[in-house]
Amino acid sequence: MQLRMQKIGALIFRVTKNNMSLILKNIKNCVTWDSERGGMLIHENIDIAIEKDQIVEMGAHLGSADHAIDCSKNLVTPGFVDSHTHPVFLEGREKEFSMRLQGVSYEEIARAGGGIVSSVSGVREASEEMLIKKMTERMDTFLSLGTTTIEAKSGYGLDKDSELKSLSVIDKVNQAHAIDIHPTFMGAHAIPQEFKNDPNAYVQLICEEMLPAVRKQGIAEYCDVFCENGYFSSDMSKKILLTAKEHGLKIRLHADEFQNSLAANLAGELNAVSADHLMAISDEGIRALKENNVIATLLPGTTFFLGKTEYAPYAKMKALGLDIALATDFNPGSCHIQSMPFILSLACIYLKMDILDAIKATTVMGAKALQVEDEKGSLEVGKKADIVIWDLVDPVQIPYSVSKDCIDTVIKNGKIFKNS
Numbered sequence: 001m002q003l004r005m006q007k008i009g010a011l012i013f014r015v016t017k018n019n020m021s022l023i024l025k026n027i028k029n030c031v032t033w034d035s036e037r038g039g040m041l042i043h044e045n046i047d048i049a050i051e052k053d054q055i056v057e058m059g060a061h062l063g064s065a066d067h068a069i070d071c072s073k074n075l076v077t078p079g080f081v082d083s084h085t086h087p088v089f090l091e092g093r094e095k096e097f098s099m100r101l102q103g104v105s106y107e108e109i110a111r112a113g114g115g116i117v118s119s120v121s122g123v124r125e126a127s128e129e130m131l132i133k134k135m136t137e138r139m140d141t142f143l144s145l146g147t148t149t150i151e152a153k154s155g156y157g158l159d160k161d162s163e164l165k166s167l168s169v170i171d172k173v174n175q176a177h178a179i180d181i182h183p184t185f186m187g188a189h190a191i192p193q194e195f196k197n198d199p200n201a202y203v204q205l206i207c208e209e210m211l212p213a214v215r216k217q218g219i220a221e222y223c224d225v226f227c228e229n230g231y232f233s234s235d236m237s238k239k240i241l242l243t244a245k246e247h248g249l250k251i252r253l254h255a256d257e258f259q260n261s262l263a264a265n266l267a268g269e270l271n272a273v274s275a276d277h278l279m280a281i282s283d284e285g286i287r288a289l290k291e292n293n294v295i296a297t298l299l300p301g302t303t304f305f306l307g308k309t310e311y312a313p314y315a316k317m318k319a320l321g322l323d324i325a326l327a328t329d330f331n332p333g334s335c336h337i338q339s340m341p342f343i344l345s346l347a348c349i350y351l352k353m354d355i356l357d358a359i360k361a362t363t364v365m366g367a368k369a370l371q372v373e374d375e376k377g378s379l380e381v382g383k384k385a386d387i388v389i390w391d392l393v394d395p396v397q398i399p400y401s402v403s404k405d406c407i408d409t410v411i412k413n414g415k416i417f418k419n420s
């Protein structure tokens with residue numbers, strides 16, 4: 001069957017009819033989480049049948065469909081679920097990158113008025129249309145890199161109107177783009193300049209004005225706080241997150257990124273869905289996550305991009321049996337990385353993660369960190385048809401290939417995006 005072609009960013013989108021059936025034939029290796037077994041599984045020589053946006057059958061030698069893709073030489077995995085990104089900003093911060101190359105640290109740049117707050121004027125001044133354009137380009141790139149579901153935070157507006165504008169940008173891009181986007185309000189990303197001398201007044205503004213307005217706007221699913229010495233203390237974070245809960249938002253935290261700030265303990269106490277970063281987490285913090293079923297989301301791209309050497313203590317977390325997700329933390333400052341395949345390489349090389357654990361952490365665990373694991377993150381009958389077909393055969397070739405683009409096709413909700 002001949003499909004109409006259309007270009008979207010770096011992708012050729014083969015336009016499929018809504019009710020078209022699709023079959024991936026004779027997949028060489030299909031790697032996925034398997035709910036029944038409660039573990040990762042490699043299916044060999046299997047077909048996947050798709051109708052509309054759903055996987056309807058998996059097995060050997062299934063019947064025909066409107067469109068078939070021969071996968072006899074391919075590895076197939078679920079699409080990546082990137083559960084931690086900051087994609088609503090205007091311009092990059094290459095100047096700070098250059099400063100870091102001269103030896104100035106991320107923390108020193110932030111104390112000197114750079115860092116997160118330096119992205120704020122861009123977002124405050126930009127029109128919604130301009131931010132939509134920028135974010136859409138970024139989503140095209142994410143999709144071409146195999147990411148089919150993503151979380152997106154506000155947090156470069158830092159005043160009520162600009163935070164609401166950022167959430168509105170996320171919502172509009174979500175409606176128009178193939179990628180599924182989960183919106184997070186992160187007004188507590190940094191203390192804006194105008195509140196530098198009175199941070200508690202900013203916390204009050206978040207609790208009394210921003211959060212009620214965010215609830216009224218009705219877009220955000222989550223509230224996130226940068227709980228870190230020098231940003232939002234554990235007490236400030238607790239106040240914001242408890243208020244967010246009262247307003248019906250689920251919570252997640254940037255926790256113990258640079259110093260042990262008791263943020264993981266707070267994530268446990270408040271039953272956050274996920275605690276992220278965790279480079280400086282204490283043993284007690286690890287136990288708090290385990291005891292309260294908080295997912296540990298590791299972001300090795302940030303450690304790498306900042307030129308740091310202390311990665312999150314993955315071995316300890318694994319030994320204690322934590323649920324572990326991996327995400328990019330894509331942002332203009334501390335981690336200008338969009339590629340989940342590259343994050344897989346970093347996780348295997350620096351965290352010493354086993355390849356199947358790394359695929360689990362970037363797919364089904366990412367989905368769990370967004371509470372969508374019932375429909376996404378694995379290739380099973382009844383799940384969404386969110387799939388990556390690789391120009392590879394063996395799963396270990398994903399991290400091994402480091403910077404090479406090895407993605408042949410991305411299927412999102414049953415629609416085919418061929419990598420051009």
Ligand code: NIG
Nearest residue numbers: 115116226329331332333334
């Ligand atoms: O997740 N840690 C806090 N926020 C971002 C950094 C954002 C920026 O530098 O613009 C992060 O690393």
Ligand code: FE
Nearest residue numbers: 084086254329
């Ligand atoms: Fe982040």
